[in-house]
Amino acid sequence: MSEYDGFAPIYDAWSADMTEDVGFYVELATEADGPVVELAVGTGRVAIPIAERTGKPVVGIDSSPAMLQVARERAATAGIHLELRQSDMRDLALDEPAALVICPFRSLLHLPTWYDRRRVFERVAANLRPGGRFAWNAFVFDFSIAADLHGRWQEEPVRHRIDQVPADNRIDIMLESGPRISLWWVSRGEWEGLLDVAGLETEALYGWFDRRPFDEESREFVWVARKPVG
Numbered sequence: 001m002s003e004y005d006g007f008a009p010i011y012d013a014w015s016a017d018m019t020e021d022v023g024f025y026v027e028l029a030t031e032a033d034g035p036v037v038e039l040a041v042g043t044g045r046v047a048i049p050i051a052e053r054t055g056k057p058v059v060g061i062d063s064s065p066a067m068l069q070v071a072r073e074r075a076a077t078a079g080i081h082l083e084l085r086q087s088d089m090r091d092l093a094l095d096e097p098a099a100l101v102i103c104p105f106r107s108l109l110h111l112p113t114w115y116d117r118r119r120v121f122e123r124v125a126a127n128l129r130p131g132g133r134f135a136w137n138a139f140v141f142d143f144s145i146a147a148d149l150h151g152r153w154q155e156e157p158v159r160h161r162i163d164q165v166p167a168d169n170r171i172d173i174m175l176e177s178g179p180r181i182s183l184w185w186v187s188r189g190e191w192e193g194l195l196d197v198a199g200l201e202t203e204a205l206y207g208w209f210d211r212r213p214f215d216e217e218s219r220e221f222v223w224v225a226r227k228p229v230g
């Protein structure tokens with residue numbers, strides 16, 4: 001069981017507004033010279049278009065059996081093969097080093113502590129080919145958005161409530177039907193620290209999937225890092 005199992009039935013509606021990332025990750029996969037791995041693959045929203053459009057082997061890792069079941073059914077319907085593994089991204093261990101590891105839709109924010117995040121970055125670095133890339137996106141924490149949403153029930157896309165827990169830099173999202181997930185927001189300096197301890201280099205930091213530069217107005221980190229060659 002995973003706290004995300006309860007989101008599987010409503011995940012299409014939940015993610016409906018996030019579409020601009022798919023082309024960005026497909027483009028990176030097209031450039032990858034070898035296997036592509038998606039951490040926290042969910043229902044295959046990004047992994048399936050990557051497999052369809054690039055024909056490359058795609059490994060998807062997720063801790064939620066219910067999310068993976070949706071991905072399995074979707075891949076079968078699309079007639080493509082995804083290697084789906086139920087596992088925790090903190091334990092990433094690939095049979096073959098990847099050319100590209102991605103973690104779309106803010107999924108790294110589900111890791112509660114610095115230790116958890118550092119472990120994922122180190123596992124990614126250990127499982128990338130020299131010159132391989134690690135790309136992910138995460139929101140930039142904005143106190144005014146947080147204050148506006150705090151403690152409110154919202155109807156769209158499904159009835160849910162968001163609570164901020166500043167002492168733990170945490171945001172709890174609860175569906176009316178019961179399931180609850182948490183996100184721990186991460187600052188730019190922390191992302192840079194994670195890259196540093198894992199021995200990865202920043203190739204680009206964008207402010208959105210159209211590759212506009214990251215600046216003071218940005219509300220999304222869109223990060224492309226690289227494992228140095230040699």
Ligand SMILES: C[S@@+](CC[C@H](N)C(=O)[O-])C[C@H]1O[C@@H](n2cnc3c(N)ncnc32)[C@H](O)[C@@H]1O
Pocket residue numbers: 002004015039040041042043044045046061062063064067087088089090103104105106107110111
């Ligand atoms: C927001 S969804 C993203 C799914 C997919 N990547 C997408 O872009 O639509 C977050 C996913 O992260 C998974 N997840 C959360 N913590 C995880 C962990 N520690 N290891 C593996 N998967 C995890 C959840 O089960 C869920 O499927």
